[in-house]
Amino acid sequence: xxxxxxxxxxxxxxxxxxxxxxxxxxxxxxxxxxxxxxxxxxxxxxxxxxxxxxxxxxxxxxxxxxxxxxxxxxxxxxxxxxxxxxxxxxxxxxxxxxxxxxxxxxxxxxxxxxxxxxxxxxxxxxxxxxxxxxxxxxxxxxxxxxxxxxxxxxxxxxxx
Amino acid sequence: xxxxxxxxxxxxxxxxxxxxxxxxxxxxxxxxxxxxxxxxxxxxxxxxxxxxxxxxxxxxxxxxxxxxxxxxxxxxxxxxxxxxxxxxxxxxxxxxxxxxxxxxxxxxxxxxxxxxxxxxxxxxxxxxxxxxxxxxxxxxxxxxxxxxxxxxxxxxxxxxxxxxxxxxxxxxxx
Numbered sequence: 001x002x003x004x005x006x007x008x009x010x011x012x013x014x015x016x017x018x019x020x021x022x023x024x025x026x027x028x029x030x031x032x033x034x035x036x037x038x039x040x041x042x043x044x045x046x047x048x049x050x051x052x053x054x055x056x057x058x059x060x061x062x063x064x065x066x067x068x069x070x071x072x073x074x075x076x077x078x079x080x081x082x083x084x085x086x087x088x089x090x091x092x093x094x095x096x097x098x099x100x101x102x103x104x105x106x107x108x109x110x111x112x113x114x115x116x117x118x119x120x121x122x123x124x125x126x127x128x129x130x131x132x133x134x135x136x137x138x139x140x141x142x143x144x145x146x147x148x149x150x151x152x153x154x155x156x157x158x159x160x
Numbered sequence: 161x162x163x164x165x166x167x168x169x170x171x172x173x174x175x176x177x178x179x180x181x182x183x184x185x186x187x188x189x190x191x192x193x194x195x196x197x198x199x200x201x202x203x204x205x206x207x208x209x210x211x212x213x214x215x216x217x218x219x220x221x222x223x224x225x226x227x228x229x230x231x232x233x234x235x236x237x238x239x240x241x242x243x244x245x246x247x248x249x250x251x252x253x254x255x256x257x258x259x260x261x262x263x264x265x266x267x268x269x270x271x272x273x274x275x276x277x278x279x280x281x282x283x284x285x286x287x288x289x290x291x292x293x294x295x296x297x298x299x300x301x302x303x304x305x306x307x308x309x310x311x312x313x314x315x316x317x318x319x320x321x322x323x324x325x326x327x328x329x330x331x332x333x334x
Binding site for chain 1: 203234286
């Protein structure tokens with residue numbers, strides 16, 4: 001098995017190597033730390049991807065060659081990169097950072113998937129739904145369901 | 161029809177010369193947009209930063225999955241300790257269902273096995289996800305080992321893996 005030098009500096013993991021089982025409380029603390037690091041890394045990733053997507057779009061190439069080249073270098077498809085361009089256009093980096101750091105009524109943070117859904121809405125609708133997410137602690141599925149329901153309702157009203 | 165004609169030896173030589181000539185010409189020809197080598201120009205730095213951010217994000221995802229799996233396994237193995245501290249889920253703000261998902265992963269693979277799996281890349285350069293592991297946890301022993309290798313060798317996404325597991329078929333290339 002490969003050596004794990006980075007774990008030597010981690011007291012909890014060192015303890016896990018001995019026969020004595022790690023107390024549950026310590027494991028919860030480790031998981032909570034990992035969750036916080038994951039969230040920070042996700043926020044940073046979203047910001048970087050939004051910057052790339054925005055810059056690729058700003059390049060002005062009509063054939064999407066810049067977006068395609070960036071996506072290829074990132075190991076993703078152009079279709080995956082495109083939604084990040086929307087993130088970059090809807091929110092400034094500071095706004096994105098503050099959104100990703102805010103916690104909802106359950107103490108959870110908004111995820112990248114939430115933002116990708118919200119970015120497709122109009123300004124007024126987006127602001128309203130964003131506040132709903134934080135006030136009611138909506139998950140991605142619930143947010144998507146509500147948006148679809150309201151869009152269906154609007155379509156029904158339009159069609160009479 | 162002409163392409164099916166058997167060429168005499170002299171004509172083969174001329175065809176190969178023609179190919180050589182074409183290759184020499186194509187070297188000088190600028191690549192078609194999107195098909196040639198990637199030239200990121202001024203975006204190179206931004207892309208490099210995003211690649212680093214993606215690596216950090218992936219490492220954080222792996223660490224999170226490993227620590228959650230360890231916690232879920234311990235919580236399942238030591239119910240008395242869990243009762244003592246009530247339910248660990250609120251402290252890490254996940255639902256009981258999410259914790260149970262990680263318990264499945266935690267009971268099937270050790271932390272070091274998980275770390276190795278999360279670091280490996282498939283033939284498309286993609287990494288395995290927790291959802292892949294949840295599907296692989298349904299099969300046991302050699303079957304799981306074979307399916308895991310298939311995921312990496314054939315670059316299976318979740319849908320493909322689920323389909324193969326349902327059908328009970330193996331890799332087409334194997």
